[in-house]
Amino acid sequence: MSTPYDAIIIGGGHNGLVAACYLAKAGKRVLVLERYHTVGGAAITEEIHPGFRVSVASYSMSLMRPEIIEELRLADYGFEVYAKSPSYFMPFPDGQHLFLYAGDRERSKREIAKFSQRDAEAYDAWEDFWDRCCDIIEPTLMQPPISLAELAQRFEDAGCVDDWRRLMLLSTSDLLGEFFESEYVKAAMAPQSLISTMGGPATPGTPYVYLMHAIGRAIHGRRGVWGYVKGGMGTVTRTLAAAARDLGVEIRTSVEVGEVLVEQGAATGVVLTSGETIRGRAVLSNADPKRTFLKLTPAGALPEEFRRRIERNYRIGGTVYKLNLALEELPRYLAAPPDVPPEVISRGTVDIAPTLGYLERAWDDFKRGEPSREPFIEIFSQSPTDPTLAPPGKHVLSCFCQYFPYEP
Template identity: 40%
Template sequence: MTKQYDAVIIGGGHNGLVCAYYLARAGKSVRVLERRPIVGGAAVTEEFHPGFRNSVASYTVSLLQPKVIADMRLAERGLRIVERPISNFLPQSDGGYLKLGGGLERTQAEFRRFSKHDADALPGYYEALDTVADVLRDLALKSPPNMGEGLHTLISAARQGRGLAKLSLSQQRDVLDLFTKSARTFLDSWFESEAVKAAFGFDAVVGNFASPDTPGSAYVLLHHVFGEVNGKKGAWGHAIGGMGAITQAMRAACEEAGVEITLEAPVARVLVDNGRAVGVKLEGGAEVMGGAVVSNVGPRLLYDHLIAAEDLEPEFRRRVKGFKVGSGTFRMNVALSELPRFACLPEPGEHHQSGIIIAPTLDYMDRAYIDAKLTGMAREPIVEMLIPSTVDDSLAPPGQHVASLFCQQFAPELPDGRSWDDAREQAADLIIDTVERWAPGFKASVIARQIHSPLDLERKFGLTGGDIMHGNMSLDQLWSARPFLGNGAYRGPLKGLYLCGAGTHPGGGVTGAPGHNAAREILGEKSLWRRLTRAA
């Protein structure tokens, strides 16, 4: 007799594990089905060359919800996060450099070398972003109102709108600017130095196949300041042992709560009976039945490949085709014989423990995007390098290092029908050569490299178009409209079908928020208050 679970979760990425934990903690029987031989999705640590280990895809910590860390007791399970001494280091074309972070006064002193105006403007800029970020941070662990649910929609919208309503007119203007303007337009209103604008503007293109001139890119800039490390807002850090340390601690929490986790169990199809999701069929033919089917994979993968077309309304299928994916991301890990020696600051220092940004101006970022639109890849790509082995000696042999290279802009699909299988080595060479121009000798120090093109990211992690966000973070794909208006709040178009991944509110990054919120919605589905307000 086939066992019936209260919930079957497709995908053991971090949000799937978070959702599973909260459901199991509430007494539900839960089974997680993971395609790969390890849980964690894109937040995993692998040895990619003998003696060298690193975070494979996700590579840095900030957005992980403190509530999730506390509830799952991740610190007690061994998770330790080390804060960066400074946030970012940007070499400049004139041989100089800019450091961002380390406190307001220190950053102001750094900015003053470029512009007194910008140094003076910095406190106001931080205050504006912090005010808006606090309001939106508060919404991260709240389910957005699901349009079309009558009184329930109105009550939810009114409750969540109170934070915005309390803002002053000037602050409400900042909200409008951040949601609608380009990063350049927004930053131009605050700063005059191109280096300073680049230091902040980089966040607007992280996982965003767009130019800093693209309307709406200012919001992506804001999305990356939501987080905190060890209670410090806006900070970034490294998980000792790599990002896999997070998801392995989550796995331990799930198993302690009674979650069944099955590895190497790829789902072929969601089973639908009379308009209701009732379970899944694995590629091997076995069926796993559940009162709720919860998808941790992206909306495009779910609706294009795991649900039969005849089980979805034609209008909904059209919406799915219009859902935008493709983050323009190319990920590499490299084993190094020594630390990079940057021409502007060659000796070892705190800059090696920061995010090293090769993108000196917004114009540089814009050209990278234009190149990628025309040819598939930037001639001078945007590169963020992190060298976690400077703070974590478990990742590389003594005296040697590993570096994460997070690179933009690389089109999800190459023009002229070319495949990334044929272009991945060319792109990897281009990235290494780009770093070499800023850090002479870097190329010779590379012992080995692990390459993930957009196609590799799709095949390995199920990220459609290589999209690390599971879908663009544009205004039409946020909050109640993520992934679709009327199918927000973690609900699919079929009864019993839920979503708990980054394709739902509040979006991408290793946050745990979608998993947390989805579990709450599943548990509250039959509450009297919800039934009454939905019926009204």
């Protein structure tokens, strides 16, 4: 029996679409199957109220590799990014505030000096630390994953063993204590080590999460700079889908895969919930491992020990919920400088994380299976810099709220 497709991809999220594009560039016949009415997965822009469009799940851009953006010519299909400026605004309960500007050390240092001149001077060492870590790890991002031991060896070869210790073994609180003295400055730096993470400031290993916020180059190749995609995150997958179709990829939406066909130890196609069977030489899954291996793949097709490890050891939870809002006007923060309008404040990310202790207590609530009584909140609004997302004079705003158990 002939197989019409070289590869069938389950799920039309950004990872599935990128895989589809590269397989098609290699001359393969590719089919993408998406159960939602449109491609996108977590990278999608939808209307939440008439005239108000928002990035429903993922919301900010940095980690998508520039090599992919360039090689797939996404700009030709309408992909356009721009940096957030300011990068972050931290209001404090006593009325003070702190701005940070990614990629602009001197401007950030002037802000930090309001709290500690020593910390302003230490900021260069802080940024240099992250630059060294990124220099070692970034080359691995476009390669097959290497082992933890191999990564440790790369740090040793570069003479950066102490950086490896800091990155992988210290907690965020400990790492910040090695550089800064001001509790305000520590609180301002901590959130990017914790966002979406099952851990608090005192949890060892959390600095690695900060690395993921320091290593991206999607904003015009500028490392560590975060920004937005014009039109919201749906533009990412819309342009990927357009590039894929031009490369010959077939994309079907509103179809759900019910089972992966396995014959003689190899995936040979899928069966849709409608009963349709589609054959292919290979099957790639953009779904999560539990759905892929425990629900879609027949039990007898995988080693029992592998299935057991996926079922018991591979944990899928969650620490955040996202609140998307249509607003008459932007919020006015009591700690904001009076000469800076709300439209400027909200161009950046606003973090409600006043102290390390506040963040640790929020995490403590989560560990007890309870929603945080005083949560860490990351607030962002793209409409001040992208008026296509809301009616004139109106705005969209989202709150990334942490820590909240997915299951009580």
